[in-house]
Amino acid sequence: MKLRAKAIISICMCIIVLLFGIGIGSIYVPPLDILNIILNKIFSTPLPSHIPSTSVSILWNLRFPRALLAFLVGGALAVSGTVMQSVLKNPLASSYTLGVSSGASVGAGIVIITGFNIPLLGMFTLPLVGLTCGLLTVFLAVSFTSRVDKNMENNTIILVGMVFSLFINAVLTLMTAMSKEHLEQIALWQMGSFALKEWANVFVLLPIVLLGLLLLMRYSKELDIMTFGEEQARSIGVDIQKIKWLLLGLSAALTGSAISFVGVIGFIDLIAPHVVRKIFGSSHKIVIPMSMLFGGAFMIIADLVARTIVSPSELPVGSITALIGAPFFVYVYFSRRKAV
Numbered sequence: 001m002k003l004r005a006k007a008i009i010s011i012c013m014c015i016i017v018l019l020f021g022i023g024i025g026s027i028y029v030p031p032l033d034i035l036n037i038i039l040n041k042i043f044s045t046p047l048p049s050h051i052p053s054t055s056v057s058i059l060w061n062l063r064f065p066r067a068l069l070a071f072l073v074g075g076a077l078a079v080s081g082t083v084m085q086s087v088l089k090n091p092l093a094s095s096y097t098l099g100v101s102s103g104a105s106v107g108a109g110i111v112i113i114t115g116f117n118i119p120l121l122g123m124f125t126l127p128l129v130g131l132t133c134g135l136l137t138v139f140l141a142v143s144f145t146s147r148v149d150k151n152m153e154n155n156t157i158i159l160v161g162m163v164f165s166l167f168i169n170a171v172l173t174l175m176t177a178m179s180k181e182h183l184e185q186i187a188l189w190q191m192g193s194f195a196l197k198e199w200a201n202v203f204v205l206l207p208i209v210l211l212g213l214l215l216l217m218r219y220s221k222e223l224d225i226m227t228f229g230e231e232q233a234r235s236i237g238v239d240i241q242k243i244k245w246l247l248l249g250l251s252a253a254l255t256g257s258a259i260s261f262v263g264v265i266g267f268i269d270l271i272a273p274h275v276v277r278k279i280f281g282s283s284h285k286i287v288i289p290m291s292m293l294f295g296g297a298f299m300i301i302a303d304l305v306a307r308t309i310v311s312p313s314e315l316p317v318g319s320i321t322a323l324i325g326a327p328f329f330v331y332v333y334f335s336r337r338k339a340v
Contacts, residue, residue: 003286006279010290014071014297021067021300022059024308029055029063038064065199069261070303070317071296072202073194074268076209076258078295079288080251081269082276083216086223086284087247088154092329094269095138095255098161098248101264102168103137104130104256108189108263109172113179124204127260134256135249137164142248152241157248191316192265194303201261212254213292219247220284227282265318267325268295268302274328 023029029037037056039045047056077095084093095101107129110116118125141164142157149156176186222243225233230240259265272295273287280286299317302324306317 003280007286007290010293014293017297017300018067018071021070021304022063024304025058025063026311027055027058029059034059061198065202066194066197066303067300068202069197069205070194070299072205072209073258073262073265074272074299074302075292075296076205076212076254077265077268078272078276078291078298079213079216080254080258081295082273082284082287082291083223083247083251084269085273086227087244087251088158089227090154090158091274092270093158095252096165096266096269097158098141098252099137099165099168100134100252100255101259101266102165102172104134104259105186105190105264106168106172106175107131107133108260109175109182109186112185112189113175113182123200127204127257130260131253131256134260135252137168138248138252138256140164142245146241152244157244188316189263190318192259192263192318192321193306193314193316194262195307195314197262205257205261208257209254212250212257213288215250216247216254217285217288219243220288223247223284224282263316263318265299265321267321267329268299271325271328272298 019031019034022034023031033048033051033055036045036048036051037059040047040056041060081094084095084097085091087093088097108126110133111126111129116125116129118128121128138161141161142152144164145157145160146152148160172186176183222233222238225236225238226240226243234240255269272291276287276290276294280290299321302320303317306315306320309315
């Protein structure tokens with residue numbers, strides 16, 4: 001099957017998944033009614049009389065922004081994982097390897113425990129602080145790597161990132177132990193959830209994800225070259241150290257932005273790149289946007305399962321992705337060992 005046909009099928013599947021994510025819940029809304037409600041809200045077209053106002057309110061104010069946010073978060077994590085695996089030449093690498101989630105968790109913990117609030121930002125204080133702390137962790141990890149290893153070898157970057165991540169997790173554990181009244185809130189944030197998310201979250205995250213996606217797409221050629229080895233890339237004229245800094249920073253920013261809104265959600269950035277490469281090949285010009293689609297659709301499905309499997313209660317979406325991702329992680333690791 002040609003790549004164009006595969007891409008069209010993928011887009012159609014994403015639209016179908018999005019419709020299911022919006023329509024299924026305590027009140028089922030058929031796909032045609034969903035389209036009528038969306039057209040009514042965007043273009044003020046007449047709304048069929050059989051659609052109750054409760055369905056309109058639930059779909060437009062709760063499910064639609066939640067599903068779109070899940071798509072953006074899943075897509076951002078998937079794209080970030082794709083770039084990280086290519087830059088570090090490790091199929092098990094992700095932004096979490098460099099401590100993004102750990103740094104963001106500490107930032108979120110500080111806001112939750114202290115009640116810190118930035119004037120004018122209000123509800124966006126926690127996402128901003130989480131993003132800042134996540135990026136700061138990556139910056140410190142890569143800076144430390146460049147000092148101890150001038151060539152910035154991939155194994156050194158991964159090792160330093162893991163050490164930083166473990167240290168920061170220890171700091172978060174101490175913070176939680178010293179503030180037990182906030183234990184449940186911090187624990188829920190670390191497991192991830194799309195509950196009670198609004199259109200404001202979508203409007204803030206959307207331009208960040210689109211900008212990050214476009215910037216990373218600009219470096220798809222360099223990513224293709226780097227997959228053949230750093231020596232070959234240097235011989236062609238690629239500034240490896242500069243490109244690594246830039247791509248690692250952009251990937252970390254995508255991950256940090258995504259998880260700062262909904263909490264820590266793992267394994268999407270591990271699963272998506274492998275599945276997409278299996279279907280579409282290794283060209284990053286195709287792999288990056290297709291990872292965005294696959295990661296977004298996968299996250300919508302995970303969130304749908306999380307909010308319906310034990311309805312009316314809701315499971316943390318991070319637990320659903322972990323149940324799928326952990327076995328996949330083991331599969332990738334041991335299949336790689338067999339190949340070697």
